[in-house]
Amino acid sequence: MPPLVDRVILAKWEARLGLSPTRTYRVKRSQITSSYKRLSHIAGYCEADDTIYYSRKLDEWTIVHELLHKKYPELSHREVKKLTDETMSESKI
Numbered sequence: 001m002p003p004l005v006d007r008v009i010l011a012k013w014e015a016r017l018g019l020s021p022t023r024t025y026r027v028k029r030s031q032i033t034s035s036y037k038r039l040s041h042i043a044g045y046c047e048a049d050d051t052i053y054y055s056r057k058l059d060e061w062t063i064v065h066e067l068l069h070k071k072y073p074e075l076s077h078r079e080v081k082k083l084t085d086e087t088m089s090e091s092k093i
């Protein structure tokens with residue numbers, strides 16, 4: 001399946017957040033296990049293999065969100081969500 005990640009946007013945010021290049025891997029719907037099946041799509045950062053897994057086109061907010069999970073592994077999803085909104089609104093100023 002073709003990648004649905006804008007590499008330019010990904011590289012831009014990796015640079016801004018001071019992160020090393022991150023792998024991305026597109027997951028087929030058939031690969032999503034039962035506990036996630038009811039979600040229309042998934043996106044998640046896996047620290048063990050430094051990869052963002054996703055099942056649909058990643059928008060910029062989601063790219064920033066997953067990179068912030070990489071940068072701050074100790075933060076919860078809720079905290080990273082708040083930080084994502086703050087990071088993106090600051091970048092527009």
Ligand SMILES: [Zn+2]
Pocket residue numbers: 065069076077078080081
């Ligand atoms: Zn999250």
